[in-house]
Amino acid sequence: MSSFLQRRMSEQSKKAEEERAAQESAAAVPPKAEEKPPAPEAAPDEKPEEKPVYQIPPKQRTTPRVAQLRKQLRTKLLATPDEADQWRRGDAEKENLLIGRLRTVLQKAGIALSPPEFEELKEALLNDLMGFGAIEPLVQNKNISEIMVTGADMIFAEQKGKLRESEVVFDDEDHIQWTAQRIVRPLQRALNRSNPMVDARLPDGSRVHIVMPPSALKGTTITIRKFPSKPLTVEDLVRFGSFTAEVGEFLKACVVSRLNMVVSGGTGSGKTTLLNVLSSFIPEEERIVTIEDAAELQLTQRHVVGLETAPPIPGGDGIEGRLTIRDLVKGSLRMRPDRIVVGECRSGEALDMLQAMNTGHDGSLTTVHSNSPRDCMSRLETLCLMAGMDLPVIVIRRQIASAVNLVIQQSRLKDGSRKIVQITEVQGMEGENITLQDIFLYRTPGQTGAGYSHAGGGQLEPTGFRPNFEDRLKEHGFKLGSSIFGGGGKFNK
Numbered sequence: 001m002s003s004f005l006q007r008r009m010s011e012q013s014k015k016a017e018e019e020r021a022a023q024e025s026a027a028a029v030p031p032k033a034e035e036k037p038p039a040p041e042a043a044p045d046e047k048p049e050e051k052p053v054y055q056i057p058p059k060q061r062t063t064p065r066v067a068q069l070r071k072q073l074r075t076k077l078l079a080t081p082d083e084a085d086q087w088r089r090g091d092a093e094k095e096n097l098l099i100g101r102l103r104t105v106l107q108k109a110g111i112a113l114s115p116p117e118f119e120e121l122k123e124a125l126l127n128d129l130m131g132f133g134a135i136e137p138l139v140q141n142k143n144i145s146e147i148m149v150t151g152a153d154m155i156f157a158e159q160k161g162k163l164r165e166s167e168v169v170f171d172d173e174d175h176i177q178w179t180a181q182r183i184v185r186p187l188q189r190a191l192n193r194s195n196p197m198v199d200a201r202l203p204d205g206s207r208v209h210i211v212m213p214p215s216a217l218k219g220t221t222i223t224i225r226k227f228p229s230k231p232l233t234v235e236d237l238v239r240f241g242s243f244t245a246e247v248g249e250f251l252k253a254c255v256v257s258r259l260n261m262v263v264s265g266g267t268g269s270g271k272t273t274l275l276n277v278l279s280s281f282i283p284e285e286e287r288i289v290t291i292e293d294a295a296e297l298q299l300t301q302r303h304v305v306g307l308e309t310a311p312p313i314p315g316g317d318g319i320e321g322r323l324t325i326r327d328l329v330k331g332s333l334r335m336r337p338d339r340i341v342v343g344e345c346r347s348g349e350a351l352d353m354l355q356a357m358n359t360g361h362d363g364s365l366t367t368v369h370s371n372s373p374r375d376c377m378s379r380l381e382t383l384c385l386m387a388g389m390d391l392p393v394i395v396i397r398r399q400i401a402s403a404v405n406l407v408i409q410q411s412r413l414k415d416g417s418r419k420i421v422q423i424t425e426v427q428g429m430e431g432e433n434i435t436l437q438d439i440f441l442y443r444t445p446g447q448t449g450a451g452y453s454h455a456g457g458g459q460l461e462p463t464g465f466r467p468n469f470e471d472r473l474k475e476h477g478f479k480l481g482s483s484i485f486g487g488g489g490k491f492n493k
């Protein structure tokens, strides 16, 4: 064995022993809330690791005395458990009512607090009773778009495309549960052992997902996708560099010319945002039916029928009262829609959607969770099989090839930016395979591999191939200059 390995092993066993000793002493004396774990010692003769060490941000804990009072008094300041369900932070009258009650309770119990302690307790309780508990500051911060409570001590927030661990913490699992219950109660939803997962929409349109232990291993997990007060527009996306103004023109032409389009992308890649932008191109005189799990689309046209799935009646057989995306897609065909916009196809509704696209409801739009246009085709196949119609795969594939005209791949790149990375025409079938042709592709300097690049710093460039449906765009009055499809780009060799 090399001396290096021997040294590593003896260092490792020494370190393990030290850790065990540290754990034992920690079990005997509980650590103070502010105490930080000791910084790992680097071996003097070892090169630093190439991967940067993950830095846990310093945590803003409630001081132990205030945390204890916060927990004790949470239930004592309300006349009924649901009294403050509709109250919001910033409502001075209600805040003063609760502050008055707090003063009385403290006085009666003979608890004297210093002014900073009182201030801390007051803010903490108002957040618990009228807001989102510990994460209230993150909810209020307009620059934060997503909040993820992964455990009491681990909360992540996304700001400007970057996901970072936050300094904010919940006091304990009880505290998260309190907040989770406060979120779901006004929505008439139950979160308990018999219904341990909730997917819902808050009154302001934000999307919230909650899952409880034992399924959530680190404690109740809450994910909030904030509803943008102003939805991103095509101009915003062009300004952010998600695509060029020319590509925006091209997409508008495709929507107005009633192409069936699928936005493909991973979780949080910006599919819904792009779907909203595409839908904004639908002419005002057309009747639009939108179908979503939790309504997120914000269309500005007047003639829009918005539909949202309904969960089953709580305490029922799990079916009664339920309306799935599939039910709504089928139902929508009887509503004389000019366009059907489905928030996301994630099951058998894909088959109904394709049939709608193939039977006169062209110009329909949806999103699918997949990593490339090719992957999107096979994902659609799988989703159609989930409809349980026992159709041969080749029949489904033909349906896909004839229904879908364009796949737009959306991606969250390594630098945190969200971009269109591939725009691909579905041209038809060749033998048993669907033929795809890239019209635009995101490439970065020096990129050698095929397909789109995952790195930042590139651009969406024309591949030089003109789409077969160009005549259809012309029929609808769009004469796109040849520069849009122009032969290759800077990086597109």
Ligand SMILES: Nc1ncnc2c1ncn2[C@@H]1O[C@H](COP(=O)(O)OP(=O)(O)OP(=O)(O)O)[C@@H](O)[C@H]1O
Pocket: 145, 146, 161, 225, 228, 232, 237, 240, 242, 265, 266, 267, 268, 269, 270, 271, 272, 273, 274, 417, 418, 419
């Ligand atoms: N092109 C973009 N540039 C910057 N931010 C964007 C862009 N597109 C979307 N976002 C932001 O990214 C977040 C996720 O967007 P969106 O909800 O559209 O993603 P999604 O793919 O639909 O997510 P999910 O898979 O969870 O449904 C939102 O906060 C949105 O405002």
Ligand SMILES: [Mg+2]
Pocket: 271, 272, 273, 344
């Ligand atoms: Mg979405």
